[in-house]
Amino acid sequence: MIKKQLIMEKALELFAQQGIEATPIQQITDYCGISKGAFYLSFKSKDELIIALIDHFMKEIISDIDYMVNNTKNDEELLYTFYYSTFHAFHKHSDFAKIFIKEQTQSFNEELIVKIHYYDRLMEGIILSLIERLYGEKVERTKYDLIYCIKGLMNSYSGLFLFNNAPLNRELLCQSLVEKTNLLASHTTVPFITHEDFQMLKHPIKEEITIEQIIQMIEQVLKEIDEPIEKESLILLKQHLLEPTLSPAIAKGLLENIRNHPHCKWITYLLFRYYEIEK
Amino acid sequence: MIKKQLIMEKALELFAQQGIEATPIQQITDYCGISKGAFYLSFKSKDELIIALIDHFMKEIISDIDYMVNNTKNDEELLYTFYYSTFHAFHKHSDFAKIFIKEQTQSFNEELIVKIHYYDRLMEGIILSLIERLYGEKVERTKYDLIYCIKGLMNSYSGLFLFNNAPLNRELLCQSLVEKTNLLASHTTVPFITHEDFQMLKHPIKEEITIEQIIQMIEQVLKEIDEPIEKESLILLKQHLLEPTLSPAIAKGLLENIRNHPHCKWITYLLFRYYEIEK
DNA sequence: TTGACAAATGACTTATTAGTCATTATTATA
DNA sequence: TATAATAATGACTAATAAGTCATTTGTCAA
Numbered sequence: 325m326i327k328k329q330l331i332m333e334k335a336l337e338l339f340a341q342q343g344i345e346a347t348p349i350q351q352i353t354d355y356c357g358i359s360k361g362a363f364y365l366s367f368k369s370k371d372e373l374i375i376a377l378i379d380h381f382m383k384e385i386i387s388d389i390d391y392m393v394n395n396t397k398n399d400e401e402l403l404y405t406f407y408y409s410t411f412h413a414f415h416k417h418s419d420f421a422k423i424f425i426k427e428q429t430q431s432f433n434e435e436l437i438v439k440i441h442y443y444d445r446l447m448e449g450i451i452l453s454l455i456e457r458l459y460g461e462k463v464e465r466t467k468y469d470l471i472y473c474i475k476g477l478m479n480s481y482s483g484l485f486l487f488n489n490a491p492l493n494r495e496l497l498c499q500s501l502v503e504k505t506n507l508l509a510s511h512t513t514v515p516f517i518t519h520e521d522f523q524m525l526k527h528p529i530k531e532e533i534t535i536e537q538i539i540q541m542i543e544q545v546l547k548e549i550d551e552p553i554e555k556e557s558l559i560l561l562k563q564h565l566l567e568p569t570l571s572p573a574i575a576k577g578l579l580e581n582i583r584n585h586p587h588c589k590w591i592t593y594l595l596f597r598y599y600e601i602e603k
Numbered sequence: 604m605i606k607k608q609l610i611m612e613k614a615l616e617l618f619a620q621q622g623i624e625a626t627p628i629q630q631i632t633d634y635c636g637i638s639k640g641a642f643y644l645s646f647k648s649k650d651e652l653i654i655a656l657i658d659h660f661m662k663e664i665i666s667d668i669d670y671m672v673n674n675t676k677n678d679e680e681l682l683y684t685f686y687y688s689t690f691h692a693f694h695k696h697s698d699f700a701k702i703f704i705k706e707q708t709q710s711f712n713e714e715l716i717v718k719i720h721y722y723d724r725l726m727e728g729i730i731l732s733l734i735e736r737l738y739g740e741k742v743e744r745t746k747y748d749l750i751y752c753i754k755g756l757m758n759s760y761s762g763l764f765l766f767n768n769a770p771l772n773r774e775l776l777c778q779s780l781v782e783k784t785n786l787l788a789s790h791t792t793v794p795f796i797t798h799e800d801f802q803m804l805k806h807p808i809k810e811e812i813t814i815e816q817i818i819q820m821i822e823q824v825l826k827e828i829d830e831p832i833e834k835e836s837l838i839l840l841k842q843h844l845l846e847p848t849l850s851p852a853i854a855k856g857l858l859e860n861i862r863n864h865p866h867c868k869w870i871t872y873l874l875f876r877y878y879e880i881e882k
Numbered sequence: 883t884t885g886a887c888a889a890a891t892g893a894c895t896t897a898t899t900a901g902t903c904a905t906t907a908t909t910a911t912a
Numbered sequence: 913t914a915t916a917a918t919a920a921t922g923a924c925t926a927a928t929a930a931g932t933c934a935t936t937t938g939t940c941a942a
Contacts, residue, residue: 348898349900350900361902361919361921364900364901365920369901370901469779472759476756479755479759480751480755481795484796484804489875491858491862491871491875500748500793504752504787508783516776517763627929628931629930638891639930639931640889640892641890641891642931643930644889644890648930884941885940888938890937890938891933891937892932892933892936894933896929896932899926900925901926902923902925903922903923903925904923904924905920905923906921908918908919910918911917912913912916
């Protein structure tokens with residue numbers, strides 16, 4: 325497990341610098357100080373490494389954003405928080421964000437395209453629920469169009485700091501985008517993308533994840549981490565999944581405990597979604 | 604010459620389908636019904652072909668748009684004409700547009716990056732002059748920011764028909780974007796990109812700038828500004844450059860102090876790069 | 883018809899890189 | 913300590929692709 329993480333970290337650096345195609349396995353293993361053969365003990369192929377990277381970081385980024393949005397009670401701050409946590413995540417994982425944006429349109433690998441599409445959909449889902457919460461009925465006709473505006477603006481501005489190294493006044497950027505979003509949401513009368521278009525564009529998202537799958541994931545993560553608090557929290561949450569005994573407050577508290585551990589972010593996201601649906 | 608055009612046409616098709624990297628010369632020549640050697644009679648290398656393609660199509664697209672914009676006398680129609688001719692050109696040369704957008708962020712080849720930047724700048728120039736003509740003084744503070752909004756929106760929506768081959772109601776799309784642009788132009792009060800930022804982005808530095816040059820710049824700026832905090836921060840940063848004594852946290856803080864001063868933006872940018880604080 | 887010149891060919895060289903596997907080193911166990 | 917199990921190695925194979933060049937083919941003026 326440790327070896328796998330080492331490879332992922334080092335590979336990410338090189339990929340961001342040179343691009344995925346231009347980085348041979350040999351260079352990654354040299355940089356890690358291991359042999360080429362050792363790489364293939366951790367990953368079946370170069371593609372598997374790429375997929376693992378995308379999964380790892382997109383899960384972390386999406387769950388960070390989702391958590392922030394769900395835990396901002398004040399609607400006034402909601403948009404700002406959304407933009408802020410998005411750009412924060414992009415900045416924190418800028419090496420990855422670069423790769424993600426770079427390869428977004430350029431991949432030959434089918435599995436990769438599906439992955440990227442999938443996470444793109446999740447992002448759209450977050451944006452949509454945010455718009456609905458903020459503007460409600462008023463944007464019924466324009467909300468799908470708004471999603472594309474927001475995505476376009478984010479893309480344009482994130483390119484600035486990702487590829488031009490410009491130092492970033494993130495507060496100002498977010499303020500500026502909040503204003504723009506509000507403007508577009510309040511005054512747009514001619515949407516381009518309608519509900520029907522949006523449905524059409526929608527690739528069927530992967531079917532709901534089962535409790536069994538979440539439990540399997542927890543068991544996997546338990547092997548990877550050492551921190552006692554997180555470990556015990558996970559064990560309790562697992563039991564709670566099998567047979568719900570804990571009060572909602574305790575369950576929520578346990579989720580808080582594991583929320584910030586890098587290996588637990590995705591599980592936290594799934595569990596939050598799971599309990600949201602249940603009630 | 605005829606041969607050269609044949610190769611360019613056929614190569615464009617294959618590039619758009621598979622990506623540039625994934626298309627071998629052999630495949631292009633097979634598709635053309637000529638030999639591999641014949642290719643090298645027309646182009647010195649694969650790179651030369653790629654550059655030739657970009658030049659050819661970007662010249663055509665840019666001049667089409669520029670012509671339409673310059674020949675629209677009625678300001679009411681100007682924005683609509685701009686969007687319409689842009690999307691028309693993208694659609695007409697969709698194979699090329701795909702490649703251009705794909706490779707925009709992903710290129711290894713230095714010459715190619717320079718080319719793409721150059722044409723991107725031309726596009727920004729067209730958009731800027733259009734904004735100035737339409738809104739004049741009213742957008743003095745927000746016009747550079749507006750450019751990035753327009754580019755972001757165009758990108759987001761052109762992706763729809765380029766990569767999802769959604770059927771396109773171009774009239775509706777342009778109407779919709781005209782409304783959005785007018786909204787943003789009329790009501791934006793918090794621009795993110797200022798005149799200074801825009802100037803800065805114009806000259807992306809390639810060659811290393813020496814400490815001495817930065818110090819010279821600081822001395823120059825010191826003469827220009829009066830604010831005590833910014834002044835002292837600059838003096839301290841200058842000493843720190845000559846002989847590093849400050850802790851990273853203090854240096855970072857001083858940079859924060861000067862970051863938003865219009866005359867210090869470029870220096871801040873250089874220093875951030877120098878210390879590699881912000882990536 | 884011929885010979886000179888240009889155009890075109892494709893087998894070949896060189897280089898790169900993903901992935902394999904027989905061998906060696908290390909660690910755990912009895 | 914001896915032995916089995918596991919991890920790690922890197923030389924090797926196979927595949928791909930850019931670019932070259934000796935040879936062939938085509939053209940046309942004399």
